[in-house]
Amino acid sequence: MKKLTGLITTVAMATGLFASAAAAEDVRIALVVKALGIGFFEAAAKGAEEAASELGDVEIIYTGPTDTTAEGQIEVINSLIAQNVDAIAVSANDTDALVPTLKKAMQRGITVISWDSGVAEDGRQAHLNPSSNALIGNMIVKLAADHLPDGGDVAVLSATTTSTNQNIWIEEMTKVLPNYPGINVVGTVYGDDLADKSYREAQGLMQSYPDLDAIIAPTSVGIVAAAQAVADAGKIGEVNVTGLGLPSEMAGAIESGASKSFAIWNPIDLGYSATMIAYNLATEKATAEPGASIPMGRMGELTLDETNSGAMADPFVYDSSNIEDFKSIF
């Protein structure tokens, strides 16, 4: 369907070159996600549509590869360049691999920003962090520590060894660990964002560290798999699974008690803000430079730091008290 739309647009442009020069066209913003079919990004697309209807003259192209690879994203971005979109907002599968392709896009006059998972500075004009990495790093260990007043052993179940997001958060978490005396991080394992591998890694953690008190999984696939592994091992109450997850996916784990609480920012807000920023940069209502403020509609303003990146908001904690309200939203 998207290809068809692209084709029709191309044909329309070829046949009506004169007409299109005169008519005011919609600003076409492509929201490129890590992979299609992930609840988090579907929610972000909803936010983008919300921003589009608020702005009026915006067309959202929601796209991405079918698996979380940089190669897939490069293909998608190349086809967007060929379609000559106005802006690309990308959540990257790899920090560096997308840079040459995105540079090419910028040379053609396309506004490029990254959001959620960033690309290197050369490959984008601005980057929107859902929250600040330091706040997230602190939050994930705080979530575990809040339920361990006397301290205890915790382990980290991450996505892949090369996931930009997770590696930064774990790094930030390590920095603030001294603020949580008694919390002992015994290891970091990688579930590759596959349900079966994450499940197996969580089982492995419980076997390797029989005294484990909490598993921190800063990835939505990992946290669900770990909660299931803990429930199957009969260790609910013994091992608390926490980290970053989606309310709709974690409702069962909160209900069973395998997870006491977890956090996430609001992906709808994130897609909304990314669209607003892309729009303001593409229409030259704002410029991306260190210290600049870019308006984000109802989300306020994004202040860029020296690397042209900024944070949207604090992560939000979900537990048994509010999960019912949020599980049907995203």
Place this chain on the structure above:
Amino acid sequence: MNALLKSRESILVGAILALLALIATRFAGFVAPANLAAVFNDTSPLIILALGQMVVILTRCIDLSVAANLALTGMMCAMLNVVYPDLPIIVILLLALALGAIMGAVNGLLVWKLDIPPIVVTLGTMTIYRGIIFLISHGKWVNAHEMSPAFTAFPRAALLGLPVLSWVAMAVIIVMAVVMARTTLGRSFYAVGGNPHAAVYTGINVGKAQFRAFVISGTLAGLAGYLWVARYAVAYVDIAGGFELDVVAACVIGGISIAGGIGTVGGAVLGALFLGVIKNALPVVDISPFWQLAISGAAIIIAVVFNARADRTKGRVILKSAEHAQ
């Protein structure tokens, strides 16, 4: 011939035992009977799929769509369960088998009637099946709290100390062993793969046999689909992503010849167990995750080298008496 097959399997048994001994030196708890049962349980879906793949490979074909078939069947079962939470598990099981069989039949028909190379057919259907999951689910997950308790409880219910998932795998092993060794259907797969031209002269329809192989592979993938989704209590587009390569690897390790006609149920099961032991051991032996992929790959190649050496037939000396006479 029989002795040769036996020796190939005994090499594999030896390799698995050596692997277990090696793991035990780093993490003694791994070889505890309860943990070994857990490893078998975890490997059950791989065993089920490897047995289906074995039949397909025996007929000189390959089925790359098994993981996508598993994911689509799993998603359909999960979505059905959300809409009709009271549907008995037996109905869901039968439906999973039927759905899987239909998807296998599509592969089989394309190979049989249109004569398209199996690798092309199944690469195509692999993508189509994943695409259909995306279409029917709109990219949404089916989560644990949306599934009925009975739906997720079935594979983990304990029966005589083992989960149902393990018993299902054992039942599939037994049925397949009987089919492959004792029925004309099973023997026809060997005949078709061993020498298709000779098979035609014995009255076997090669295309039809390949079609049947795909149906068997699809049916088993469908069965594994429900079990997988119920076990991990989640269904989404990407479940079992890349699993088809594990399945083919299990067959190759198990000594099933990619050229067709050679392979046993025991080999496929041992090949799957070999991979299962590695997958389950890597998280507990405290090896850097950066090395894990390389180690998995190396283990596969070593196993295949062993198999290839065991498989090598000695050249026949046809002038032995003349040789002696000199």
